[in-house]
Amino acid sequence: MDSWIVWLLIAGVLGIPLVLTAVPEFLLFAIGALAASGVAALGGGVVLQTASFLVVSVAMVAFVRPIAYRQLQKGPHVKMGxxxxxxxxxxxxxxxxxxxxxxxxxxxxxxxxxxxxxxxxxxxxxxxxxxxxxxxxxxx
Structure with missing residues (x-):
């Protein structure tokens, strides 16, 4: 089996707990797996695939996650009582x-x-x- 297919399967498997638990970090790791799948499809080696998975996943968690949480907290102010x-x-x-x-x-x-x-x-x-x-x- 080609390694790019394996990375696609990993991305899909990471999507399952995202749907079951609604923990958005799984989506960020799935995006990392998709990046590794792209590197594999372009002919990159296993080390380059793994490095791209780690770099993209860590970058997503480090940069995208805080921005997303800030945006969620800014939601409309609902007056109550x-x-x-x-x-x-x-x-x-x-x-x-x-x-x-x-x-x-x-x-x-x-x-x-x-x-x-x-x-x-x-x-x-x-x-x-x-x-x-x-x-x-x-x-x-």
């Missing part, structure tokens, strides 16, 4: 003033208070949630 409610629009369910009231926010009834004590919001009016203090939404 109270942070997701700030800036949302709500509908006044019961008159809201500086003392209190009720709003419908994301399908739920919340206690609310006007941010500016002299403001009064009537039922049906739309308000914006500025802040959440405990279980009370401050609205404008």
């Amino acid at each position: 109270i942070e997701a409610l700030q800036g949302a629009t709500a509908v006044v369910a019961e008159t809201v003033d500086g003392e209190g009231g009720r709003i419908k926010l994301n399908g739920e009834i919340w206690s609310a208070r006007a941010l500016h004590p002299d403001q009064v919001y009537q039922p049906g009016q739309q308000v914006d949630v500025v802040e959440i203090q405990g279980a009370t939404a401050l609205v404008v």
Whole structure:
């Protein structure tokens, strides 16, 4: 069997644990095996094939892996909990003033208070949630 076929088989075998475990480093080693397969197809000796496998695999792990992990960590910031409610629009369910009231926010009834004590919001009016203090939404 030609050595380039052996390297292709090694690359394929390295793909199996990648699929089973989702550990991306196996992909980097499989790319190294593909490089060694290319060297073998071009007529390189066993030492050159092994060296290319090692150099490409180590380079991929040393340079590509940190870049990939940095990119994964930069993902979009997902607002959750109270942070997701700030800036949302709500509908006044019961008159809201500086003392209190009720709003419908994301399908739920919340206690609310006007941010500016002299403001009064009537039922049906739309308000914006500025802040959440405990279980009370401050609205404008």
